[in-house]
Amino acid sequence: MKFGGTSVATLDRIRRAAKRVGVEVAKGHDVIVIVSAMSGKTNELVGWVGETSPLYDAREYDAVVSSGENVTAGLMALTLQEMDVPARSWQGWQVPLRTTSAHSAARIEEIPTDNISAKFAEGMKVAVVAGFQGVSAEGRITTLGRGGSDTTAVAFAAAFEAERCDIYTDVDGVYTTDPRVSPKARKLDRIAFEEMLELASLGAKVLQTRSVELAMRYSVRLRVLSSFEEQSDDAGTLVCAEEDIVESNVVAGVAYSRDEAKMTLVSVADRPGIAATIFSALSDAGVNVDMIVQNISEEGRTDMTFSCPTDQVARAEAAMAEANGNIINFAELIADTDVAKVSVVGIGMRSHTGVAAKMFQCLSNEGINIKVITTSEIKISVLIDRKYMELAVQALHDAFELDKAA
Ligand code: ADP
Ligand code: ASP
Ligand code: MG
Numbered sequence: 473m474k475f476g477g478t479s480v481a482t483l484d485r486i487r488r489a490a491k492r493v494g495v496e497v498a499k500g501h502d503v504i505v506i507v508s509a510m511s512g513k514t515n516e517l518v519g520w521v522g523e524t525s526p527l528y529d530a531r532e533y534d535a536v537v538s539s540g541e542n543v544t545a546g547l548m549a550l551t552l553q554e555m556d557v558p559a560r561s562w563q564g565w566q567v568p569l570r571t572t573s574a575h576s577a578a579r580i581e582e583i584p585t586d587n588i589s590a591k592f593a594e595g596m597k598v599a600v601v602a603g604f605q606g607v608s609a610e611g612r613i614t615t616l617g618r619g620g621s622d623t624t625a626v627a628f629a630a631a632f633e634a635e636r637c638d639i640y641t642d643v644d645g646v647y648t649t650d651p652r653v654s655p656k657a658r659k660l661d662r663i664a665f666e667e668m669l670e671l672a673s674l675g676a677k678v679l680q681t682r683s684v685e686l687a688m689r690y691s692v693r694l695r696v697l698s699s700f701e702e703q704s705d706d707a708g709t710l711v712c713a714e715e716d717i718v719e720s721n722v723v724a725g726v727a728y729s730r731d732e733a734k735m736t737l738v739s740v741a742d743r744p745g746i747a748a749t750i751f752s753a754l755s756d757a758g759v760n761v762d763m764i765v766q767n768i769s770e771e772g773r774t775d776m777t778f779s780c781p782t783d784q785v786a787r788a789e790a791a792m793a794e795a796n797g798n799i800i801n802f803a804e805l806i807a808d809t810d811v812a813k814v815s816v817v818g819i820g821m822r823s824h825t826g827v828a829a830k831m832f833q834c835l836s837n838e839g840i841n842i843k844v845i846t847t848s849e850i851k852i853s854v855l856i857d858r859k860y861m862e863l864a865v866q867a868l869h870d871a872f873e874l875d876k877a878a
Contacts, residue, residue: 473503474603474625477511478642479699480544483551489640489699490551497557497597504588504632506603506625507548509540514604514618530575534605534615537576538564541602541621549600559598560591564605564613569624571606571614578606578614579682580623583631601628622683630690637687637694638708639679644698645709646671646678648874649726654866656875660724664714667724667817670851674815675729679711687711714819722820722827723872726865729813732762733782734843734855737792739803742774749799750776750792757791759784762813763846763855776802777844779855782809811843812861815853816868828852834871840864 473496475489489505496503508514517537521528545561552559567587571578588599603621606614616623622639629637646668647657663671665688672681678696687694697708710716740746747766754761759780767775780788785807792805821827831852835842840863844855856864869875 474506474621474637474639475508475548475699476621476639476641477508477513479640480507480509480548481511483547485699486544486547486551490548490555490557492640492699493552493598494555494557501635502592503598504628504634505548505598505600506621506628507541507544507600508603508621509544513540513543531612534575534578534613538602538605538613538615541604545600545602549598552598552600557598558596559600560596561600561602562588563602564624565607567601569601569606569627571608571616573608573610573612573614575608575612575614577617578608580606580616580627580686583627585631588632616682617680619677619680620682622680623686626683626686626690626692626694629692629694630686635693637692639683639694639696640699641678641696642698642700643678643696644701644707645696646676646711646725648724649865649869650676650728653728653862654726654869656866656869658875658877660709662710662712662717663724664717664720664819665711666714666819666850668711670815670817670848671725671727674727674817674851674853675731675813676725676727684711719878720820721818721872721874721878722824723816723818723874724820725817725874726868726872727815727817728861728865730858730861731782732779732811732813732855733785734777734779734808734811735785735788736806736808737776737800737802737804738806739773740776740800742769742772746800747776749795751778753791753795753800754778754780754788757787759788759791763844763853765844779811779813779844785809808843810858811855812858812864813853813855814861814864814868815851816872817851819850821850821852830871831868834867835864838863838867840867 549559549561570582603624645659651657669684694711763779765777840860842854
């Protein structure tokens with residue numbers, strides 16, 4: 473059972489979450505509870521790090537930013553003890569949840585189960601584990617990237633071969649789009665791993681992308697549900713294999729991401745090797761390039777456009793400035809940070825044509841200009857002016873009639 477930030481935001485909510493855990497214990501289950509930091513806490517900690525040291529040491533960033541989860545893990549264990557449920561807390565390093573050394577974006581390598589299993593054997597009923605954090609081979613504290621407690625939860629479920637992995641959050645499941653953006657968003661009873669993976673990676677933050685990957689790989693029975701409502705055993709949304717979904721719309725959902733920047737290299741030489749040079753330099757600088765477009769070429773020159781997360785713009789600019797001197801030789805780099813990405817996702821696209829045409833027509837009807845397009849087998853993404861983001865999400869939701877079940 474994983475409880476997100478809003479579900480442990482106050483002592484009262486921790487008590488409410490603990491009661492839900494108590495219900496499962498009463499049914500005879502041993503429970504591993506993964507907790508996030510109280511809502512807002514991680515943002516505050518990230519802010520403090522940036523204020524103290526703009527070009528911070530990532531190892532110390534992790535030491536600070538991981539601490540919010542230590543507080544809620546201890547408080548959850550204490551709350552359970554007050555309810556006479558035998559419980560204790562673990563920080564990541566105590567498990568030890570071993571990760572790579574990629575600070576602030578570490579990947580889980582190993583979760584030994586002996587330590588916690590031994591306590592269950594002694595009569596402990598609930599192991600409360602601080603989410604989001606682990607320890608590197610160098611013995612330093614690491615974090616798994618924002619939203620990483622979801623991944624902690626799925627990884628524990630896989631390691632302990634849990635019956636279920638329930639993600640308790642502030643919405644009662646996965647919706648056709650963010651219910652905070654579209655009032656017509658509809659809760660899905662089931663969604664396929666592949667669709668959830670795309671939605672998450674395209675911005676739907678209800679689950680961290682990596683958690684969906686792990687659930688798919690280890691066949692974890694993954695469910696998203698509300699910590700604010702009384703829940704039956706089939707409440708929320710089940711994230712499951714494609715075969716387990718009887719009927720679905722061609723488009724399953726709409727996702728958005730505000731955190732995009734459009735970068736244009738103006739007038740680069742149009743000859744073999746240029747794209748390789750540009751994108752190698754960006755990759756070496758750790759820039760995550762998403763969309764790429766090469767524009768019309770005139771007189772042997774072309775414009776190259778790519779998108780990357782807004783917080784990587786400075787890094788991309790530095791990498792391009794450095795590379796410009798030797799081979800690439802562009803006239804100008806224009807960074808447009810007032811853009812957003814809106815995507816439609818659905819496994820039905822594999823077998824249905826016309827989704828792109830419908831999407832572009834819908835945006836055109838709203839007078840929204842498309843700046844960049846990318847597609848894959850089960851998604852279409854466009855980059856648009858950020859001020860139209862909500863409008864685009866709502867219009868696409870209407871156009872694909874996502875408020876109605878298949
Ligand atoms: P937690 O703190 O519990 O981890 P998050 O804020 O990380 O919660 O994720 C839940 C939020 O995800 C919801 O409040 C909702 O605004 C947002 N969200 C975005 N897309 C979707 C979607 N398709 N379905 C449900 N929630 C979504
Ligand atoms: N507290 C961390 C964050 O806000 C991890 C999580 O909540 O999943 O990103
Ligand atoms: Mg989250």
